[in-house]
Each structure stands twice: as structure tokens, then as C-alpha cells.
Amino acid sequence: MKQAMYGLILFIFLILPPVATFLESIMIIHMHMQMPLLVFSGFLIARFFQIRFPQFFKNWNDNGIPGMLLFLIIWLYWMIPKAMDDALTLQFVEIFKFFSLTFLAGVPLRDSWGKLGSKAKSIVYVFFTLKFIIMGYLYIGIESQICNNYLIIEQRTLGWGSLAFAACFILYGFYWVFTDQSEFKTT
């Protein structure tokens, strides 16, 4: 329950207008810090819902796939350049961003990841790695401005940021494959 509290505090901190405005003023921070932090706050808050409504998650997200799908959809939605621009210009889209990333992405992610089989986990993992590579490639390569609120140079920075993420994912992937995970399992 304690972490749900921390999650809520983080969430409230993130949606404070000055904090939000600051984080959104830089493209890479908007996408690679504010958005993941919102997901993370939902990830922590999930504990509260899991304890309060265990039956709901058991009923509707038994094998983790619906939840993971919801998480992926929400995350991908916020990768659309127009969605990011809309969040900056339309108040209700901004509110939907806070709500969706926290409660429709962060919460189901927490509940789903552990339930997924190793095959599904690998698919999600590879999917994210590819997504970061493709996004990095696109954002570095595109000559025109994709977001009206950000300059091309920021777009490039974001592209390199995505590639850095991809590199981390690949490194960790190797680590995951080539080490004996059972050594670390606590039973």
C-alpha cells in the first residue's frame, strides 16, 4: 500500500501545471521522461487496485494479455506526433494523457507483466526494442518538422534518445538470454 501512496504522490507532482509545462517544453523530456514517469506512477498505484479489487483483475485479465494489449495501445497512441501536439494545445487531450498513461497503461502493465508467459514477454520485449529503433531512425532521418510545437533539432535529439533506449534494451536482452536467470529466482 505504501508504494501506491508514492505512486499517487508522483502522479500529483507530475500533473502540477508548472511541472507539466516544464517537462513538455522539451520534446525528449516530454516523450522519454514525462510519459514513462506517468506510466511508472500508475505502475505503483496499481498495487492499490490489486489489493482493493483482486477479483476484477482475476476476472478480466487472467492471463495478462488484455492488460498488456491495453498498455501497448495507449503507449503507441502517444507516439503519434499529432497526439503529442494535441496534448499541448487542447486541455482535454492533456487530461486524457495523464489519465490514460497512468491508469490505462501503468496499472495494466503492473498487473499483466507477471502473468505473461515467457514467450509473450519476449514478444513484447522485442516489439519495444524494434519500436525504439524504428522511431529513432524516423526521427533522425525525417527532414520535415513532425510536431508543430517542437523544432527539428529537438526531433533529432529525440531520435537519438530512442536509439539509446534501443541500445539499452538490446544489451539487457543479451544479458537476459546469456545468464542463468534461475540463479536469481527467489522461491
Next chain:
Amino acid sequence: MDKNNRTKFTIILVILFGVGLFYFGTDGFRVYTAESARMYELQQNKPSIPNVILQDSQERTYTFDQFADKKYVFITFMYTNCGTVCPQLELNMRDVYKQIPQKYFDKDIAFLSISFDPSRDNPEVLSKYRTYFESDGDTWRMARVNDPDELDNLLETLGVIVIPDDYGNFQHNSAFYFISKNGNLLEIMDFTKIDEAATTVLTYLDKEARD
């Protein structure tokens, strides 16, 4: 519902939600950037051009309507200090200009390059800049809009976004704007597709000539 069916049901629900979300977010899978959304909306609404006061390279001052004088107007937005896209934009505009038969310039069409950097692009600068692109300063004029409010309103109406950067330059979207004889936006065209733009313009002019 047993567990398996319930999971399937939830998956379908989530996918439907996703489709709906993407549908609304992209105006029915049509636009993925705010820029294309604006363009789409502009082409649908065909806003009329505000009657701004222009000052051209020969220090003549007139309103947009006086300049247009019931002609089609072909417009680009630029600033002369621009080292990247504007020279290309204006060169392409020149290539379109050259494809228009001279007879149409009497009373059917006018070309206009509008600077959104009026503080630096005074008539003197513009009259020099114009020569680089073989603009004659008459059938193709280069002008600035001095009043900041009028300029903002004009840019806003036509969906031109200009963001100043830290080095005295501007980041801006570029296109060919084609205005009807009664001052409504007709077309926004890709400025890299010169022949396509010229064909579109000629279609309007030829049709007019025939009627």
C-alpha cells in the same frame, strides 16, 4: 462466461477501444501529424484571406485586396535571411512562374512572396532579394506585412507556423498557397512538386479563359 471466453471478450473490447482511440486521434486514420490535420482542415474550410496592408520592394503600400484586384494569387511565405528552405521555395516558385503564359499576368493571376520577418526585410532588402529569383517586382512582388497583429492573423488563417529559434532564424512550414479571385484559399500545394503545382494553377486559369 467462463474464464477463457471472458479473456477473449476483454481482448476484443481492448482492441475496439484501441481502434476507436486511433480513429478519433487521427481524424479517421487520415492525419498523423498536427500539420497534416491543419492542412486538411484548411482545404475543407477554404478561409478567406485577411485584408492585410502590404509594403513591397518598391516601397508601394496597398491592401491585399487592392493588390489582388480580382485575380488569382499565388503566395509563398519566406524571410530573406533564411539559408535553408526559403531559397529553394522561391526558386521553385520561379519555376512555376515560368510555366504560366505571360498573357495571364495581365488580369488573371499575380504572384506574391510575403516576408514574415518585417523588421529585417525592408523594401531595400526585398528589392535585392527579388532579383535572385528573376521576380519582376510587378507581376511577382515581394512584400512585407508591417503590422504584427495583421501578420499573425494572416499566418494563423493560412496555417503558416513560424517559430523563431535562438539564432535569429525561423523554423516554418513551406507550401504554395493558391488564392481564388474572391480571396478564398483554394489550394495548398507541395512546394517541391513544381509541375504539379503549375498544372493545378493552369487548370484554373484555362478553365476561366474558356468560360
